[in-house]
Amino acid sequence: MLTTVVVIVVVVILAFLGVAASRSDTFRVQRSTSVNAPPAKVFPYINDFHRWEAWSPYEKLDPAMKKTYSGASSGKGAVYEWSGNNKAGEGRMEITDAAPEKIQIKLDFFKPFRANNLAEFALEPRGGTTYVTWSIDGPRPFIAKAMSVFINMDRLVGKDFEVGLANLKRLAEQ
Numbered sequence: 070m071l072t073t074v075v076v077i078v079v080v081v082i083l084a085f086l087g088v089a090a091s092r093s094d095t096f097r098v099q100r101s102t103s104v105n106a107p108p109a110k111v112f113p114y115i116n117d118f119h120r121w122e123a124w125s126p127y128e129k130l131d132p133a134m135k136k137t138y139s140g141a142s143s144g145k146g147a148v149y150e151w152s153g154n155n156k157a158g159e160g161r162m163e164i165t166d167a168a169p170e171k172i173q174i175k176l177d178f179f180k181p182f183r184a185n186n187l188a189e190f191a192l193e194p195r196g197g198t199t200y201v202t203w204s205i206d207g208p209r210p211f212i213a214k215a216m217s218v219f220i221n222m223d224r225l226v227g228k229d230f231e232v233g234l235a236n237l238k239r240l241a242e243q
Contacts, residue, residue: 100203100230106241108192118149124236131157
């Protein structure tokens with residue numbers, strides 16, 4: 070009887086490890102919205118970390134969050150570092166490329182876990198509107214693969230992206 074239980078437990082663990090190992094080595098989360106404003110009106114809200122407080126849902130995770138800005142005041146070379154409660158964590162963002170149609174950001178998390186990702190905002194003009202796509206890409210080490218069996222990163226982060234894009238839309242359309 071005990072041998073049967075041990076065999077079943079070992080089989081379940083091996084199956085779980087097999088499922089986790091079969092997951093992709095990378096992840097991507099992406100959301101988009103259409104903003105009734107030209108790209109030139111949307112761009113400054115993303116290109117300047119000082120303006121993120123007005124639209125980013127992550128800014129509201131910890132009202133006492135410590136923030137540091139360095140490098141360029143906006144655009145390529147602008148750096149934003151934060152340290153907050155358990156929800157906000159600790160990390161650093163740096164704009165690595167800023168063009169009217171795309172802003173790329175190196176995004177490093179230090180707490181609650183280490184991660185190095187690439188965030189991107191694509192701004193596509195469509196007549197008098199702008200189609201804005203916010204995405205994040207990064208590696209998925211084995212521990213993250215194992216967690217992905219239980220936690221859906223797309224649903225988890227995607228909700229925040231939807232809120233942020235709705236806030237950005239509201240601001241740019243004013």
